Amino acid sequence: MTATRSPGPALAVVGATGAAGAALLRILSTRADLWSSTRLIASSRSAGRRMAVRGAETEVLALTEDAFDGLGAGDVALFLTPAAVSARWAPVAVARGVAVVDQSAAFREDPDVPLVVPEINGYAARVRPRGIVAGPDCVTAAMMAAVGALHAELTLAELTVSSYQAAGAAGRAGTDVLRRQLAAVAGAELGEQPGDVRRAVGEDTGPFAAPLALNVVPWSGELREGGWSSHELAIRAESRRILGLPALPVSVTCVQVPVVTGHSLTVRARFASAADPARAREVLEAAPGVVLVDDPAAGEFPTPADAAGTDPAWVGRLRGSLDDPRSLEFFVCADNLRRGAALNGAQIAELIARECA
CATH class of the missing domain: 3.30.360.10 (Dihydrodipicolinate Reductase; domain 2)
Incomplete structure (x- = not known):
């Protein structure tokens, strides 16, 4: 986990070592830093790998229940993972009080999960009956x-x-x-x-x-x-x-x-x-x-x-x-990867972070 930079919510990136995760980390380096810390989570085979987040080396955690320890209300978990992974682990994060942004297909058809493109219907991210906001398919x-x-x-x-x-x-x-x-x-x-x-x-x-x-x-x-x-x-x-x-x-x-x-x-x-x-x-x-x-x-x-x-x-x-x-x-x-997944997820996560500002 990175050291605290400023007051604010924490961001957990699940799927950090994939192609969309790598695109997200590049995007975060160019945007306003709303996050007190950034936690990188991926499959067990990537655990221990170190990646740069805004110039700071951060160790990748294995995707287990322990990976969400210390996170809670006001924090955000951004899932850039296959649908099966999101379906299994997004509810685990929500149970901790974390708001989940999921870019997979796992929740896109759920009427209790808003489907959001921030430039068009960003307001919809404010109402999250299941604690989850979905992003659309990249097309x-x-x-x-x-x-x-x-x-x-x-x-x-x-x-x-x-x-x-x-x-x-x-x-x-x-x-x-x-x-x-x-x-x-x-x-x-x-x-x-x-x-x-x-x-x-x-x-x-x-x-x-x-x-x-x-x-x-x-x-x-x-x-x-x-x-x-x-x-x-x-x-x-x-x-x-x-x-x-x-x-x-x-x-x-x-x-x-x-x-x-x-x-x-x-x-x-x-x-x-x-x-x-x-x-x-x-x-x-x-x-x-x-x-x-x-x-x-x-x-x-x-x-x-x-x-x-x-x-x-x-x-x-x-x-x-x-x-x-x-x-x-x-x-x-x-x-x-950027417009179709990582950027959309980052923008939704920022909308949620600003709710707590």
Whole structure:
């Protein structure tokens, strides 16, 4: 545990040694320090490892009940862990009086757990019937600052989204298999795909439904009724909850792409009345958590390479629909680890910390 820096609540980071945990520690070093101490917790195989928190070396504790000793009311535990881990250990922290912020899927569908993107519905974090606040899926988080800002101005009536998801969202397994596949097909010639790509990588598809190198895979999640995937339905449900629009028509198609870091989305948003692209640009330029990069004539539009390692959602290709004056179309990119998980969790934790200030 680090030495006390200033009065205030303690922060426990559960999953500190994972990719999202490492991103969180980098983010904390750039933000106001609201925490009296920061405690790092991870699996037993990482116990004893030392990591820097704002320049101070901190020993990682094993995830056991003892790891939460000394924490209580007013303190916050931020979980950047798989859903099974969060489901098991978040109630342990809550039993100590600790407020939990969980970025996994464990509690996103629970009506007694608010689902929060701070730029859009940060107020919802104040009411925590189970002592837990959830963050959305990284794809939902990538688009929500932009979509929410436009909804506040124009009143959203319908949402159609296609996601282009980075391999890194599947963790090290995703990035490792992509690198192996890229090496296997590095000499592929024009016209040799897709059959030769499949032969080159064999059964080595990792967490993806098909080879990802030199390919795109229009699937993410488990099969659900009607041919939809569980991931597509989750993004639909999360968007409705965060925007407070339980009947909003939402259609999502999830696509995996051979990018290491950075989710991208095409968004068609239909509003209650005519939508002026010029006014929408003004809204997005002023929206917290959004950077507008939109000058196609100069070759300026966002790509996942631009978004990687940054905190905002990058928005471009904003245009009015060719056939519907009530619709806008645009492109969004965001770092799936930072914007999609670590930053969202850090911001929620800070909202809770300020309740006690």
